Amino acid sequence: MKKCSSFKLLAVFLGLILFSFALTACGGSNGTDSGDGDKVTKLNAAFLGQIDAWPIYTATMDGTDEKYGLDIEMMFFDSGMPMIETLPAKQWQIADAGSVPSLMASLRYDVEMVGIASDESPANAVMARADNAVFKTQGSNPDFPKAFGSADDVRGKTFLVTTVSSGHYTLSKYLEALGLTEKDVVINNLEQAQAIKAFESGEGDFLVLWTPYMYRAFEKGWKTVADASQVGATTLMMFLAEKDFAAEHPELVAQFLAANNEKTKRYLSEGVALVPEIQTYYKDWAAMDISESDVKLDIETHKLYTIEEQIAMMESGELEASLTDAANFFVNQNKFKPEEFDQLKAKKFGINPAYLKAALEVKPAE
8 A cells, every 4th residue: 555655646746847847848937928928037136226226117117128028026225235245146137236336246256247227426425414614615626626625624534434335436536536545534334324314313524325315415404515426436337247147148138228228218308207207216116205306306417328328338448447447446445456456457347238239139029
């Protein structure tokens, strides 16, 4: 009886294996049916709570991602480095991260830089309370006449900043413009929301934020000392692809970039008319209530790029020059050794326009 029972169990087990195999062959584990017979592939994509995530967010809301053969699952991160630290576990296949953490990802994990999500240079800023003496001094460096502060205003003061971020890079360039380094000030590392709470409680002399968190600062009466564009810190948001995924599925990377491009074109053509829609996006995605005026400012201070513009920036050397400057920041921070900087330069930081060029050929399903 036991022998017969074992045979029955084995038959059931083999049947289950065959059933599972059949599901996989039909896309049960690797994809789903969009409803018209076309297979869509699941893809995890990591983003911050910023406006450059809006194109993909809206693509997932109205089914545009499925038109491009994808079922995109968006993952939320507070800042870039926590996002990069999940790479070894392969929690995501594509990410939208700032140029500073993107460099770390390129060095550590050989990610490919497959696109440029946005230029957010005016959206990263050193800030202070309105009564800070720094606002009595402007243009101490004639190269940056719009920046407030002098070395005497800043030396020895405490800055609340999310380190290894575009904000940190902005702070470094601001100090450099005043003839200072981080050794001349005190740096406290806090995530953006934590930094705002700490600053509100009286901690720190200066605060470094990016949008939309900057708008919380404006509501509290705090003012901009200098933004990244005013101190020569070009801060880009980069599309990254995990190296194994990109090698195995270049067509999926291209499909993602094509879906993003469709919505980016809408952003560029409609502009401030999208304010109500983007307000809803911020509430749903980032759990933030942003006023109409601040969303309008967000649109005005963020440049999103078409595929053609991204390719031009990659092939002209403009992107490489920007990343070289940001990589020098890492060297000065002792985060990169000179030989690691040389490694990044040798591989052109992982910049690869091939996926964007392939995306130009991607056609959405009708």
